[in-house]
Amino acid sequence: MQLLFESENIRSLLTATSLFALSLFVAVFALSSYRRSRYEGERLKLEIEIMRRSLENKVYEATEKMTATNNRWKDVNGLLLEAADGQVSSTTQGPRDAGQSVIAAHNFLADMGIDAASLLVEEKKCFVLTPLHPRFQETYVTIRNTLTDIGLRVTRGDEVTIQSNLLKYIVRQILTSEFIVANIDGRNPNVFYEIGIAHALGKDVVLVASNPEEIPFDLSNQRIVLWSDLAELDSKLGRAIAMLKVANRTNEKL
Incomplete structure (x- = not known):
């Protein structure tokens, strides 16, 4: 058992x-x-x-x-060139404080929930519109270093983590920046949209593009920097910003 x-x-x-x-x-x-x-x-x-x-x-x-030939380059950039040539400064309505001025109101801003009257243009601030692809990082670094060397504070859209409404943040950056620099290489749709907003708001935009060939047509009266190497980009962009500063001061006196 x-x-x-x-x-x-x-x-x-x-x-x-x-x-x-x-x-x-x-x-x-x-x-x-x-x-x-x-x-x-x-x-x-x-x-x-x-x-x-x-x-x-x-x-x-x-x-x-x-965009490798003159005619093709003009065809794809024609509207931007025309807009750059016709830019008029500025949206400001006179100084409010040293280095600051009132931003003009726009319905577009109100629709986005942006109170223009509460924003001020920040002296020596530059917002860079650029493709965020690594292919254009070297160009951006050159632009940033050039602008920093001449005393500007440089920002771009991806340098702050935004949980929602990235467009509203970008529009605010455009509004509060004294200068806008846009890299149009790559025909990036986001960059072109941001340029359109900046132009619509009356902001001064310096366009930057690599120069595939010697461009024969006259761009002397247009705010566009054509470059063939990074050293040339550094030199020309610095001069373009300096000329824009002079133009803005002249307009303020008129």
């Missing part, structure tokens, strides 16, 4: 051990599958990101080819 009892206990113990081992195997298998699935998901996201960057580069390369 005792042997039968012990045999039953051993059988129950073996059954319990088998069930525990099976449960452990299932848990290990599930964890392994989860990790493998997570790894595959991360790998897929990485592959998509690499593909996206590759396609972006191809789009930018195609854009450069589309």
Whole structure:
């Protein structure tokens, strides 16, 4: 009788051990599958990101080819050139305090929930409109360093983390900046939209573009910096800002 009892206990113990081992195997298998699935998901996201960057580069390369001749360059940049040539300074209505002036009201601003009367143009502040793709980072760094060297405080749209309403933040930056510099290389739609807003608000915009060839038509009266290397960009942009400062002071006296 005792042997039968012990045999039953051993059988129950073996059954319990088998069930525990099976449960452990299932848990290990599930964890392994989860990790493998997570790894595959991360790998897929990485592959998509690499593909996206590759396609972006191809789009930018195609854009450069589309603007590689004088006629093509004029065709794709015609409206911007016309707008730059017709810029009139400025939206301000006279000084409120040293280095500050009142910003003119616009319905566009009210619709966005921006109170223009509460904002002031900040002296020596420059907002840079630029594609945020790594392809244009070197150009941006040159622009930033040039402007910083001549005493300006430089910002751009991605330097502050905005949880919502990025457009409202950008419009506020455009409004409160004394100078706007826009890199139009790459035909980036966000940059062009921001340039349109800046022009509509009457802001002075200095356009920056790499020069594919010697451009034969006269751009002397237009606020555009054409450059073939970064040293030339540094030199020409510094002069363009200096000329704009002089023009603004002249307009204030009129």
